[in-house]
Amino acid sequence: MSRANAGTKGVPRADRELQIVRAACEVFGTVGFAKASVAGIAADAGISKPLVYQYFGSKEGLFLASFNYGAETLAAEMERVAADDSVGLERGLRTLDGLFRTLEPQPWLWRLLFDPSAPDDGEVAAARAVYTDRITRLAVEGVGELMRLVGDDDPLDASALTAVWMSAVDALITWWLDHPEVTPTQMTERCHRLIAALSGAALPAHLMVDLGAG
Template sequence: MTRANAGTKGVPRADRELQIVRAACEVFGTVGFGRASVAAIAADAGISKPLVYQYFGSKEGLFLASFNYGAETLAAEMERVAADDSVGLERGLRTLDGLFRMLEPQPWLWRLLFDPTAPDDGEVATARTVYTDRITRLAIEGVGELMQLVGDDDPLDASALTAVWMSAVDALIAWWLDHPGVTPAEMTGRCHRLITALSGAAVPADLPS
């Protein structure tokens, strides 16, 4: 996986850092922080291990840069959909579709963000909190629009549905990543069918309203 021109001199620092971060995202997102090797990342980026330490200081520093890159990529895609004219279930499906298409060439980004072996303190923990809050705000906004459409103004209903939605997104993407033969378009269609099935299912008469 040696990158073209990665080992040549004269590459601007910003370009070389991005080259290293992209290689690190794939390694961290594939094997996890705990098993990842700076030497392997350097080899994938086509540069020397000392240069990685020169730019990022430590394995944790490289993971932080990789996490920020992956989280920003995902959050920006969600914000792109949030800025269009879609609302309710359409916005939800467009968000999922955008994530599937964005993750198709780089599926490791999703697992990078939820790596259980990653540092749970310091700057990594702070960055995780910042991006979690950013993504949660988008979910709250989208669910709030949906609740307005159906005439439900109960804040606890909105809170519960936000939790359900965020868990569902994670579960759907995790399922999709475990089925690499499924295309983004096919997965979006499947999500549409699942949402239709859930929203159109009959509710037993003896349940409380």
């Protein structure tokens, strides 16, 4: 063959696209949009750069496809949990549990969702807005229930606590990725203990109880 395997009619477009998107998810989610190179992703997927451009149009187009793939996976899982009837911190803990399990085989999807180096205009921004809305809606809802539970009705408090909650989820997942020997189940148990610890520490001394640290 004069040229590698040029012209191999081989793989149907849909299959190839999925294969490229999966490779792209891992690269974008690991090094971020800005540092990722299209040529590198093509190499990872085992094909050449122009094929990527033929199928996705641009680096941004490729990112968009990858983002949608990953965001849909995660948003769907969070909505599944939200459909349960748990409230307050219990609901938060179940969401975390679901995320740990979903992310186990493809942890980089999480970083893909919040990539700060991704373009902040055009179609990517629109897609991010869609998924951010979907996900934030769930967080806002959960935090709202919690605030009602404790009698705080300041909307800015709710907004700030939503930010803190989402950030805490991020921190826990990131911490987990740095401790790969920990299983999803152990992580969920850990989250339960941490909540208990925070709660215990905030209590006036005369109300302190052992909320279980084992």
